[in-house]
Amino acid sequence: MWHDVGWQILAVWLVTATAMTLGWAVQYRTRNATLVDAIWTATMGLSAVFYAAVGSGSPAVRGLMAVLGGLWALRLFLHLLHRIRTEDGRYRYLRQHWQDNQAKFFGFFQAQALFTTIFSLPFLAVAANPGGGMAALMIVGILVWLGSLYGESIADRQLARFREDPANRGRTCRVGLWRYSRHPNYFFEWTHWFAYVLLAWGSPLAWLAWLGPLLMLVSLYRFTGIPFTEAQALRSRGDDYRDYQRSTSSFIPWFPKKQGSTP
Incomplete structure:
Protein backbone atom coordinates (compact mmCIF):
# COMPACT_ATOMS: atom_id res chain seq x y z
CA MET A 1 0.00 0.00 0.00
CA TRP A 2 2.70 2.50 0.97
CA HIS A 3 4.63 1.64 -2.19
CA ASP A 4 1.55 2.59 -4.20
CA VAL A 5 0.90 5.90 -2.46
CA GLY A 6 4.48 6.96 -1.77
CA TRP A 7 4.84 8.67 -5.13
CA GLN A 8 1.59 10.57 -4.52
CA ILE A 9 2.89 11.98 -1.24
CA LEU A 10 6.21 12.86 -2.89
CA ALA A 11 4.40 14.63 -5.73
CA VAL A 12 2.39 16.74 -3.27
CA TRP A 13 5.55 17.74 -1.43
CA LEU A 14 7.48 18.61 -4.62
CA VAL A 15 4.68 20.78 -6.02
CA THR A 16 4.11 22.49 -2.68
CA ALA A 17 7.82 23.07 -2.06
CA THR A 18 8.08 24.65 -5.49
CA ALA A 19 5.07 26.88 -4.82
CA MET A 20 6.52 27.93 -1.48
CA THR A 21 9.87 28.72 -3.08
CA LEU A 22 8.13 31.00 -5.56
CA GLY A 23 6.17 32.53 -2.67
CA TRP A 24 9.39 33.16 -0.77
CA ALA A 25 10.84 34.89 -3.85
CA VAL A 26 7.79 37.18 -4.03
CA GLN A 27 8.15 37.85 -0.30
CA TYR A 28 11.82 38.70 -0.85
CA ARG A 29 10.84 41.34 -3.40
CA THR A 30 7.80 42.76 -1.57
CA ARG A 31 8.82 42.14 2.06
CA ASN A 32 5.31 40.77 2.64
CA ALA A 33 5.10 37.21 3.97
CA THR A 34 1.32 37.14 4.40
CA LEU A 35 0.90 35.30 1.08
CA VAL A 36 2.28 32.16 2.72
CA ASP A 37 -1.19 31.54 4.20
CA ALA A 38 -2.86 31.80 0.78
CA ILE A 39 -0.29 29.47 -0.79
CA TRP A 40 -0.79 26.93 1.98
CA THR A 41 -4.55 26.99 1.45
CA ALA A 42 -4.30 26.75 -2.35
CA THR A 43 -1.90 23.81 -2.22
CA MET A 44 -4.13 22.05 0.29
CA GLY A 45 -7.07 22.35 -2.10
CA LEU A 46 -4.97 21.14 -5.02
CA SER A 47 -3.78 18.16 -2.99
CA ALA A 48 -7.40 17.15 -2.32
CA VAL A 49 -8.18 17.25 -6.05
CA PHE A 50 -4.93 15.43 -6.89
CA TYR A 51 -5.51 12.58 -4.43
CA ALA A 52 -9.08 12.27 -5.68
CA ALA A 53 -7.86 11.99 -9.28
CA VAL A 54 -5.21 9.31 -8.67
CA GLY A 55 -6.71 7.44 -5.69
CA SER A 56 -7.74 3.80 -5.75
CA GLY A 57 -11.00 4.14 -3.84
CA SER A 58 -14.61 4.51 -4.91
CA PRO A 59 -15.06 7.14 -7.66
CA ALA A 60 -18.09 8.51 -5.79
CA VAL A 61 -16.15 8.94 -2.55
CA ARG A 62 -13.18 10.47 -4.35
CA GLY A 63 -15.44 12.85 -6.24
CA LEU A 64 -17.16 13.93 -3.05
CA MET A 65 -13.83 14.50 -1.35
CA ALA A 66 -12.54 16.57 -4.27
CA VAL A 67 -15.62 18.80 -4.11
CA LEU A 68 -15.53 19.25 -0.33
CA GLY A 69 -11.77 19.73 -0.05
CA GLY A 70 -11.69 21.99 -3.08
CA LEU A 71 -14.56 24.22 -1.95
CA TRP A 72 -13.19 24.49 1.58
CA ALA A 73 -9.82 25.63 0.23
CA LEU A 74 -11.37 27.98 -2.34
CA ARG A 75 -13.47 29.81 0.27
CA LEU A 76 -10.52 30.21 2.62
CA PHE A 77 -8.19 31.22 -0.21
CA LEU A 78 -10.55 33.97 -1.40
CA HIS A 79 -10.92 35.19 2.18
CA LEU A 80 -7.15 35.34 2.65
CA LEU A 81 -6.61 37.22 -0.60
CA HIS A 82 -8.06 40.33 1.02
CA ARG A 83 -5.37 40.20 3.70
CA ILE A 84 -2.22 40.01 1.58
CA ARG A 85 -2.15 43.65 0.48
CA THR A 86 -0.16 44.56 3.59
CA GLU A 87 1.94 42.31 5.76
CA ASP A 88 0.08 40.78 8.69
CA GLY A 89 1.26 41.96 12.10
CA ARG A 90 2.40 38.46 13.01
CA TYR A 91 4.80 38.37 10.08
CA ARG A 92 5.96 41.95 10.67
CA TYR A 93 6.92 40.84 14.16
CA LEU A 94 8.83 37.84 12.77
CA ARG A 95 10.59 40.09 10.27
CA GLN A 96 11.70 42.36 13.09
CA HIS A 97 12.54 39.46 15.42
CA TRP A 98 14.57 37.69 12.71
CA GLN A 99 16.06 40.99 11.50
CA ASP A 100 14.72 40.21 8.03
CA ASN A 101 16.94 37.11 7.81
CA GLN A 102 15.91 35.62 4.48
CA ALA A 103 17.39 32.21 5.24
CA LYS A 104 14.98 31.93 8.16
CA PHE A 105 12.08 33.10 6.00
CA PHE A 106 12.99 30.52 3.36
CA GLY A 107 13.01 27.82 6.02
CA PHE A 108 9.65 29.08 7.28
CA PHE A 109 8.11 28.85 3.81
CA GLN A 110 9.53 25.36 3.28
CA ALA A 111 8.19 24.27 6.66
CA GLN A 112 4.75 25.20 5.37
CA ALA A 113 5.35 22.90 2.39
CA LEU A 114 6.07 20.06 4.80
CA PHE A 115 2.96 20.92 6.83
CA THR A 116 0.85 20.84 3.66
CA THR A 117 2.18 17.37 2.83
CA ILE A 118 1.33 16.07 6.30
CA PHE A 119 -2.02 17.86 6.64
CA SER A 120 -3.12 16.54 3.23
CA LEU A 121 -2.83 12.90 4.33
CA PRO A 122 -6.52 12.76 5.39
CA PHE A 123 -7.35 13.39 1.72
CA LEU A 124 -5.13 10.44 0.81
CA ALA A 125 -7.04 8.27 3.30
CA VAL A 126 -10.41 9.24 1.84
CA ALA A 127 -9.17 8.66 -1.72
CA ALA A 128 -8.36 5.04 -0.81
CA ASN A 129 -11.84 4.32 0.61
CA PRO A 130 -13.52 1.57 -1.45
CA GLY A 131 -16.95 2.77 -0.24
CA GLY A 132 -19.97 0.50 -0.07
CA GLY A 133 -22.56 0.55 2.70
CA MET A 134 -21.28 3.85 4.06
CA ALA A 135 -24.13 6.16 3.03
CA ALA A 136 -25.03 7.18 6.60
CA LEU A 137 -21.47 8.13 7.47
CA MET A 138 -21.11 10.02 4.22
CA ILE A 139 -24.22 12.06 5.03
CA VAL A 140 -22.97 12.83 8.54
CA GLY A 141 -19.60 13.80 7.09
CA ILE A 142 -21.25 16.20 4.66
CA LEU A 143 -23.30 17.73 7.50
CA VAL A 144 -20.16 18.20 9.62
CA TRP A 145 -18.45 19.84 6.65
CA LEU A 146 -21.42 22.14 5.95
CA GLY A 147 -21.82 23.18 9.59
CA SER A 148 -18.09 23.84 10.00
CA LEU A 149 -17.75 25.80 6.79
CA TYR A 150 -20.79 27.87 7.65
CA GLY A 151 -19.51 28.63 11.15
CA GLU A 152 -16.05 29.58 9.91
CA SER A 153 -17.49 31.77 7.15
CA ILE A 154 -19.74 33.61 9.62
CA ALA A 155 -16.85 34.16 12.04
CA ASP A 156 -14.59 35.49 9.28
CA ARG A 157 -17.31 37.81 7.98
CA GLN A 158 -18.11 39.17 11.45
CA LEU A 159 -14.44 39.93 12.13
CA ALA A 160 -13.94 41.53 8.71
CA ARG A 161 -16.94 43.83 9.19
CA PHE A 162 -15.72 44.79 12.65
CA ARG A 163 -12.28 45.70 11.32
CA GLU A 164 -13.70 47.71 8.43
CA ASP A 165 -15.20 50.23 10.87
CA PRO A 166 -12.54 52.89 11.68
CA ALA A 167 -14.21 53.41 15.06
CA ASN A 168 -13.08 49.92 16.09
CA ARG A 169 -9.39 50.56 15.53
CA GLY A 170 -7.43 49.25 18.52
CA ARG A 171 -10.50 47.48 19.92
CA THR A 172 -11.22 43.76 20.25
CA CYS A 173 -14.07 42.17 18.32
CA ARG A 174 -16.74 40.88 20.70
CA VAL A 175 -19.67 40.62 18.29
CA GLY A 176 -21.48 37.50 17.12
CA LEU A 177 -19.49 34.31 17.53
CA TRP A 178 -16.55 36.29 18.86
CA ARG A 179 -18.51 36.92 22.05
CA TYR A 180 -18.36 33.21 22.84
CA SER A 181 -14.88 32.30 21.64
CA ARG A 182 -11.67 34.24 21.09
CA HIS A 183 -11.06 32.10 18.01
CA PRO A 184 -14.34 30.79 16.58
CA ASN A 185 -12.79 30.63 13.11
CA TYR A 186 -10.12 28.27 14.43
CA PHE A 187 -12.72 26.18 16.22
CA PHE A 188 -14.76 25.57 13.07
CA VAL A 197 -12.50 11.13 9.34
CA LEU A 198 -16.07 10.11 8.55
CA LEU A 199 -15.47 10.00 4.79
CA ALA A 200 -12.41 7.78 5.31
CA TRP A 201 -14.28 5.22 7.42
CA GLY A 202 -13.61 1.82 5.86
CA SER A 203 -10.46 2.94 4.06
CA PRO A 204 -7.29 0.86 4.56
CA LEU A 205 -5.64 4.18 5.43
CA ALA A 206 -8.48 5.43 7.65
CA TRP A 207 -6.14 6.08 10.58
CA LEU A 208 -4.41 8.81 8.58
CA ALA A 209 -7.62 10.82 8.55
CA TRP A 210 -7.27 11.36 12.30
CA LEU A 211 -4.11 13.36 11.64
CA GLY A 212 -6.34 16.20 10.43
CA PRO A 213 -8.14 17.07 13.68
CA LEU A 214 -5.22 15.95 15.86
CA LEU A 215 -2.49 17.95 14.15
CA MET A 216 -4.77 20.93 13.63
CA LEU A 217 -5.55 21.03 17.35
CA VAL A 218 -1.87 20.82 18.29
CA SER A 219 -0.97 23.47 15.71
CA LEU A 220 -3.70 25.84 16.85
CA TYR A 221 -2.93 25.47 20.55
CA ARG A 222 0.86 25.27 20.49
CA PHE A 223 2.32 26.74 17.33
CA THR A 224 0.97 28.93 14.50
CA GLY A 225 -2.55 29.40 15.83
CA ILE A 226 -3.63 30.76 19.19
CA PRO A 227 -0.21 31.61 20.75
CA PHE A 228 0.98 33.42 17.61
CA THR A 229 -2.28 35.31 17.09
CA GLU A 230 -2.78 36.28 20.71
CA ALA A 231 0.78 37.52 21.12
CA GLN A 232 0.14 39.91 18.24
CA ALA A 233 -3.25 40.90 19.69
CA LEU A 234 -1.63 41.78 23.00
CA ARG A 235 0.97 43.89 21.24
CA SER A 236 -1.64 45.79 19.25
CA ARG A 237 -4.58 45.98 21.70
CA GLY A 238 -3.00 45.62 25.12
CA ASP A 239 -5.34 45.76 28.13
CA ASP A 240 -8.48 45.56 26.00
CA TYR A 241 -7.39 42.15 24.77
CA ARG A 242 -6.31 41.07 28.25
CA ASP A 243 -9.86 41.78 29.46
CA TYR A 244 -11.15 39.75 26.54
CA GLN A 245 -8.88 36.85 27.50
CA ARG A 246 -10.20 36.88 31.06
CA SER A 247 -13.85 36.79 30.04
CA THR A 248 -13.96 34.70 26.86
CA SER A 249 -13.24 31.05 26.08
CA SER A 250 -10.02 30.63 24.11
CA PHE A 251 -11.35 28.03 21.67
CA ILE A 252 -14.59 26.14 22.26
CA PRO A 253 -17.54 28.60 22.10
CA TRP A 254 -19.07 29.14 25.53
CA PHE A 255 -20.87 31.84 27.45
CA PRO A 256 -18.55 34.66 28.55
CA LYS A 257 -17.72 35.11 32.19
CA LYS A 258 -19.55 37.85 34.02
CA GLN A 259 -17.69 41.00 34.92
CA GLY A 260 -15.91 40.62 38.23
CA SER A 261 -15.86 36.82 38.16
CA THR A 262 -12.65 34.99 38.86
CA PRO A 263 -10.65 34.24 35.67
Whole structure:
Protein backbone atom coordinates (compact mmCIF):
# COMPACT_ATOMS: atom_id res chain seq x y z
CA MET A 1 0.00 0.00 0.00
CA TRP A 2 2.70 2.50 0.97
CA HIS A 3 4.63 1.64 -2.19
CA ASP A 4 1.55 2.59 -4.20
CA VAL A 5 0.90 5.90 -2.46
CA GLY A 6 4.48 6.96 -1.77
CA TRP A 7 4.84 8.67 -5.13
CA GLN A 8 1.59 10.57 -4.52
CA ILE A 9 2.89 11.98 -1.24
CA LEU A 10 6.21 12.86 -2.89
CA ALA A 11 4.40 14.63 -5.73
CA VAL A 12 2.39 16.74 -3.27
CA TRP A 13 5.55 17.74 -1.43
CA LEU A 14 7.48 18.61 -4.62
CA VAL A 15 4.68 20.78 -6.02
CA THR A 16 4.11 22.49 -2.68
CA ALA A 17 7.82 23.07 -2.06
CA THR A 18 8.08 24.65 -5.49
CA ALA A 19 5.07 26.88 -4.82
CA MET A 20 6.52 27.93 -1.48
CA THR A 21 9.87 28.72 -3.08
CA LEU A 22 8.13 31.00 -5.56
CA GLY A 23 6.17 32.53 -2.67
CA TRP A 24 9.39 33.16 -0.77
CA ALA A 25 10.84 34.89 -3.85
CA VAL A 26 7.79 37.18 -4.03
CA GLN A 27 8.15 37.85 -0.30
CA TYR A 28 11.82 38.70 -0.85
CA ARG A 29 10.84 41.34 -3.40
CA THR A 30 7.80 42.76 -1.57
CA ARG A 31 8.82 42.14 2.06
CA ASN A 32 5.31 40.77 2.64
CA ALA A 33 5.10 37.21 3.97
CA THR A 34 1.32 37.14 4.40
CA LEU A 35 0.90 35.30 1.08
CA VAL A 36 2.28 32.16 2.72
CA ASP A 37 -1.19 31.54 4.20
CA ALA A 38 -2.86 31.80 0.78
CA ILE A 39 -0.29 29.47 -0.79
CA TRP A 40 -0.79 26.93 1.98
CA THR A 41 -4.55 26.99 1.45
CA ALA A 42 -4.30 26.75 -2.35
CA THR A 43 -1.90 23.81 -2.22
CA MET A 44 -4.13 22.05 0.29
CA GLY A 45 -7.07 22.35 -2.10
CA LEU A 46 -4.97 21.14 -5.02
CA SER A 47 -3.78 18.16 -2.99
CA ALA A 48 -7.40 17.15 -2.32
CA VAL A 49 -8.18 17.25 -6.05
CA PHE A 50 -4.93 15.43 -6.89
CA TYR A 51 -5.51 12.58 -4.43
CA ALA A 52 -9.08 12.27 -5.68
CA ALA A 53 -7.86 11.99 -9.28
CA VAL A 54 -5.21 9.31 -8.67
CA GLY A 55 -6.71 7.44 -5.69
CA SER A 56 -7.74 3.80 -5.75
CA GLY A 57 -11.00 4.14 -3.84
CA SER A 58 -14.61 4.51 -4.91
CA PRO A 59 -15.06 7.14 -7.66
CA ALA A 60 -18.09 8.51 -5.79
CA VAL A 61 -16.15 8.94 -2.55
CA ARG A 62 -13.18 10.47 -4.35
CA GLY A 63 -15.44 12.85 -6.24
CA LEU A 64 -17.16 13.93 -3.05
CA MET A 65 -13.83 14.50 -1.35
CA ALA A 66 -12.54 16.57 -4.27
CA VAL A 67 -15.62 18.80 -4.11
CA LEU A 68 -15.53 19.25 -0.33
CA GLY A 69 -11.77 19.73 -0.05
CA GLY A 70 -11.69 21.99 -3.08
CA LEU A 71 -14.56 24.22 -1.95
CA TRP A 72 -13.19 24.49 1.58
CA ALA A 73 -9.82 25.63 0.23
CA LEU A 74 -11.37 27.98 -2.34
CA ARG A 75 -13.47 29.81 0.27
CA LEU A 76 -10.52 30.21 2.62
CA PHE A 77 -8.19 31.22 -0.21
CA LEU A 78 -10.55 33.97 -1.40
CA HIS A 79 -10.92 35.19 2.18
CA LEU A 80 -7.15 35.34 2.65
CA LEU A 81 -6.61 37.22 -0.60
CA HIS A 82 -8.06 40.33 1.02
CA ARG A 83 -5.37 40.20 3.70
CA ILE A 84 -2.22 40.01 1.58
CA ARG A 85 -2.15 43.65 0.48
CA THR A 86 -0.16 44.56 3.59
CA GLU A 87 1.94 42.31 5.76
CA ASP A 88 0.08 40.78 8.69
CA GLY A 89 1.26 41.96 12.10
CA ARG A 90 2.40 38.46 13.01
CA TYR A 91 4.80 38.37 10.08
CA ARG A 92 5.96 41.95 10.67
CA TYR A 93 6.92 40.84 14.16
CA LEU A 94 8.83 37.84 12.77
CA ARG A 95 10.59 40.09 10.27
CA GLN A 96 11.70 42.36 13.09
CA HIS A 97 12.54 39.46 15.42
CA TRP A 98 14.57 37.69 12.71
CA GLN A 99 16.06 40.99 11.50
CA ASP A 100 14.72 40.21 8.03
CA ASN A 101 16.94 37.11 7.81
CA GLN A 102 15.91 35.62 4.48
CA ALA A 103 17.39 32.21 5.24
CA LYS A 104 14.98 31.93 8.16
CA PHE A 105 12.08 33.10 6.00
CA PHE A 106 12.99 30.52 3.36
CA GLY A 107 13.01 27.82 6.02
CA PHE A 108 9.65 29.08 7.28
CA PHE A 109 8.11 28.85 3.81
CA GLN A 110 9.53 25.36 3.28
CA ALA A 111 8.19 24.27 6.66
CA GLN A 112 4.75 25.20 5.37
CA ALA A 113 5.35 22.90 2.39
CA LEU A 114 6.07 20.06 4.80
CA PHE A 115 2.96 20.92 6.83
CA THR A 116 0.85 20.84 3.66
CA THR A 117 2.18 17.37 2.83
CA ILE A 118 1.33 16.07 6.30
CA PHE A 119 -2.02 17.86 6.64
CA SER A 120 -3.12 16.54 3.23
CA LEU A 121 -2.83 12.90 4.33
CA PRO A 122 -6.52 12.76 5.39
CA PHE A 123 -7.35 13.39 1.72
CA LEU A 124 -5.13 10.44 0.81
CA ALA A 125 -7.04 8.27 3.30
CA VAL A 126 -10.41 9.24 1.84
CA ALA A 127 -9.17 8.66 -1.72
CA ALA A 128 -8.36 5.04 -0.81
CA ASN A 129 -11.84 4.32 0.61
CA PRO A 130 -13.52 1.57 -1.45
CA GLY A 131 -16.95 2.77 -0.24
CA GLY A 132 -19.97 0.50 -0.07
CA GLY A 133 -22.56 0.55 2.70
CA MET A 134 -21.28 3.85 4.06
CA ALA A 135 -24.13 6.16 3.03
CA ALA A 136 -25.03 7.18 6.60
CA LEU A 137 -21.47 8.13 7.47
CA MET A 138 -21.11 10.02 4.22
CA ILE A 139 -24.22 12.06 5.03
CA VAL A 140 -22.97 12.83 8.54
CA GLY A 141 -19.60 13.80 7.09
CA ILE A 142 -21.25 16.20 4.66
CA LEU A 143 -23.30 17.73 7.50
CA VAL A 144 -20.16 18.20 9.62
CA TRP A 145 -18.45 19.84 6.65
CA LEU A 146 -21.42 22.14 5.95
CA GLY A 147 -21.82 23.18 9.59
CA SER A 148 -18.09 23.84 10.00
CA LEU A 149 -17.75 25.80 6.79
CA TYR A 150 -20.79 27.87 7.65
CA GLY A 151 -19.51 28.63 11.15
CA GLU A 152 -16.05 29.58 9.91
CA SER A 153 -17.49 31.77 7.15
CA ILE A 154 -19.74 33.61 9.62
CA ALA A 155 -16.85 34.16 12.04
CA ASP A 156 -14.59 35.49 9.28
CA ARG A 157 -17.31 37.81 7.98
CA GLN A 158 -18.11 39.17 11.45
CA LEU A 159 -14.44 39.93 12.13
CA ALA A 160 -13.94 41.53 8.71
CA ARG A 161 -16.94 43.83 9.19
CA PHE A 162 -15.72 44.79 12.65
CA ARG A 163 -12.28 45.70 11.32
CA GLU A 164 -13.70 47.71 8.43
CA ASP A 165 -15.20 50.23 10.87
CA PRO A 166 -12.54 52.89 11.68
CA ALA A 167 -14.21 53.41 15.06
CA ASN A 168 -13.08 49.92 16.09
CA ARG A 169 -9.39 50.56 15.53
CA GLY A 170 -7.43 49.25 18.52
CA ARG A 171 -10.50 47.48 19.92
CA THR A 172 -11.22 43.76 20.25
CA CYS A 173 -14.07 42.17 18.32
CA ARG A 174 -16.74 40.88 20.70
CA VAL A 175 -19.67 40.62 18.29
CA GLY A 176 -21.48 37.50 17.12
CA LEU A 177 -19.49 34.31 17.53
CA TRP A 178 -16.55 36.29 18.86
CA ARG A 179 -18.51 36.92 22.05
CA TYR A 180 -18.36 33.21 22.84
CA SER A 181 -14.88 32.30 21.64
CA ARG A 182 -11.67 34.24 21.09
CA HIS A 183 -11.06 32.10 18.01
CA PRO A 184 -14.34 30.79 16.58
CA ASN A 185 -12.79 30.63 13.11
CA TYR A 186 -10.12 28.27 14.43
CA PHE A 187 -12.72 26.18 16.22
CA PHE A 188 -14.76 25.57 13.07
CA GLU A 189 -11.60 25.00 11.05
CA TRP A 190 -10.78 22.22 13.52
CA THR A 191 -14.24 20.59 13.42
CA HIS A 192 -14.11 20.68 9.61
CA TRP A 193 -11.39 18.02 9.65
CA PHE A 194 -13.70 15.50 11.31
CA ALA A 195 -15.66 15.38 8.04
CA TYR A 196 -12.74 13.55 6.42
CA VAL A 197 -12.50 11.13 9.34
CA LEU A 198 -16.07 10.11 8.55
CA LEU A 199 -15.47 10.00 4.79
CA ALA A 200 -12.41 7.78 5.31
CA TRP A 201 -14.28 5.22 7.42
CA GLY A 202 -13.61 1.82 5.86
CA SER A 203 -10.46 2.94 4.06
CA PRO A 204 -7.29 0.86 4.56
CA LEU A 205 -5.64 4.18 5.43
CA ALA A 206 -8.48 5.43 7.65
CA TRP A 207 -6.14 6.08 10.58
CA LEU A 208 -4.41 8.81 8.58
CA ALA A 209 -7.62 10.82 8.55
CA TRP A 210 -7.27 11.36 12.30
CA LEU A 211 -4.11 13.36 11.64
CA GLY A 212 -6.34 16.20 10.43
CA PRO A 213 -8.14 17.07 13.68
CA LEU A 214 -5.22 15.95 15.86
CA LEU A 215 -2.49 17.95 14.15
CA MET A 216 -4.77 20.93 13.63
CA LEU A 217 -5.55 21.03 17.35
CA VAL A 218 -1.87 20.82 18.29
CA SER A 219 -0.97 23.47 15.71
CA LEU A 220 -3.70 25.84 16.85
CA TYR A 221 -2.93 25.47 20.55
CA ARG A 222 0.86 25.27 20.49
CA PHE A 223 2.32 26.74 17.33
CA THR A 224 0.97 28.93 14.50
CA GLY A 225 -2.55 29.40 15.83
CA ILE A 226 -3.63 30.76 19.19
CA PRO A 227 -0.21 31.61 20.75
CA PHE A 228 0.98 33.42 17.61
CA THR A 229 -2.28 35.31 17.09
CA GLU A 230 -2.78 36.28 20.71
CA ALA A 231 0.78 37.52 21.12
CA GLN A 232 0.14 39.91 18.24
CA ALA A 233 -3.25 40.90 19.69
CA LEU A 234 -1.63 41.78 23.00
CA ARG A 235 0.97 43.89 21.24
CA SER A 236 -1.64 45.79 19.25
CA ARG A 237 -4.58 45.98 21.70
CA GLY A 238 -3.00 45.62 25.12
CA ASP A 239 -5.34 45.76 28.13
CA ASP A 240 -8.48 45.56 26.00
CA TYR A 241 -7.39 42.15 24.77
CA ARG A 242 -6.31 41.07 28.25
CA ASP A 243 -9.86 41.78 29.46
CA TYR A 244 -11.15 39.75 26.54
CA GLN A 245 -8.88 36.85 27.50
CA ARG A 246 -10.20 36.88 31.06
CA SER A 247 -13.85 36.79 30.04
CA THR A 248 -13.96 34.70 26.86
CA SER A 249 -13.24 31.05 26.08
CA SER A 250 -10.02 30.63 24.11
CA PHE A 251 -11.35 28.03 21.67
CA ILE A 252 -14.59 26.14 22.26
CA PRO A 253 -17.54 28.60 22.10
CA TRP A 254 -19.07 29.14 25.53
CA PHE A 255 -20.87 31.84 27.45
CA PRO A 256 -18.55 34.66 28.55
CA LYS A 257 -17.72 35.11 32.19
CA LYS A 258 -19.55 37.85 34.02
CA GLN A 259 -17.69 41.00 34.92
CA GLY A 260 -15.91 40.62 38.23
CA SER A 261 -15.86 36.82 38.16
CA THR A 262 -12.65 34.99 38.86
CA PRO A 263 -10.65 34.24 35.67
